[in-house]
Amino acid sequence: MIIVTKPGATEEQIQHIVDRIKEWGLRPEVSRGAVRVVIGVVGPEDVIREKPLAAIPGVESVTPVLKPYKLVAHEFRQTASLVKVGNVTVGGPQVVIMSGPCSVESREQLISIANDVKKAGARILRGGAFKPRTSPYSFQGLGIDGLKLLAEAREVTGLPVITEIMDTKDLEVIEQYADCLQVGARNMQNFSLLKEVGRSKLPVMLKRGMCATVKDLLMSAEYILSEGNFNVMLCERGIRTFETYTRNTLDLNAVPVLKRETHLPVVVDPTHGIGLREHVPAMALAAVAAGADALMVEVHNSPEMAKSDGEQALLPNEFEDLVRRVRAVAEAVGRAL
Ligand code: PEP
Ligand code: MN
Secondary structure: OEEEEOOOOOHHHHHHHHHHHHHOOOEEEEEEOOOOEEEEEEOOHHHHHHOOHHHOOOEEEEEOOOOOOOOOEOOOOOOOOOEEEOOEEEOOOEOEEEEEOOEOOOHHHHHHHHHHHHHHOOOEEEOEOOOOOOOOOOOOOOOHHHHHHHHHHHHHHOOOEEEEOOOHHHHHHHHHHOOEEEEOHHHOOOHHHHHHHHOOOOOEEEEOOOOOOHHHHHHHHHHHHHOOOOOEEEEEOOEOOOOOOOOOEOOOOHHHHHHHHEOOOEEEOHHHHHOOHHHHHHHHHHHHHHOOOEEEEEEOOOHHHOOOOHHHOEOHHHHHHHHHHHHHHHHHOOOEO
């Protein structure tokens, strides 16, 4: 249920609405606009429906949210949410590029790539320390040592760092070293992990599961917001289809659909989406044209030596060229880089 207050509602009236909702065992989520205050009422639908919300002084309207997701819905927050990763804002007029290697492999590898992507125009550094691999015999990541290297790379470049969390037990240590949590495609419906990151102070980038619908993605994001963390970005990274030529099928339909359905920023990862180096730039440009707020692009200085995803990583000079072209497309669609 969404309550919209009258334009002249006083602070006392708003507080009274909040107190009443709490008294009924429900949870108020307050969103303040320029003129009105919107209060989302969270709790069991049948309980909420019984309550005389419209009778509380200061309430102008009470609208049921018929969609299964509420806090992520545009009805709850009309304006686009801005998510801060370190000192970088995602969701505003500027398109943000996150880049770096798939996995953190060594100090030399990470610092060299971090310097390259920074110079080319990336504003957030990515790198996996805990890696979700299909095979238990593949490289699993450097773990805490990898996190320390990411923090070192942030010192060197000034770029804030995003890294994947796979397990709730790692949250505390990742929080010590990173600026943003990534929940990967394979964990999009790991609900205990979603609840745990929902209680974190760090922003979260939630990647779409490879067999998940847009609605599934929004429901998973709802888990994070419902625990109090509203700093969430959604990431389209390709889904499984019958097509085998490419690694996944990048569902760019999801970009305008998500922008309409939710106030959360939308990120596109063309690297995992298509999985073939030579085609990553085309999909990155298409993503910006479709309205993406940010891109995540894997870069490696020696892809044939990479411990994961070498076949899809751009070389630093290819990334530099891509950034130039992303700028042109961003400007063509009324954004900046
Ligand atoms: C990654 O970003 O390296 C990754 C593992 O992504 P995804 O979860 O989308 O497969
Ligand atoms: Mn990867």
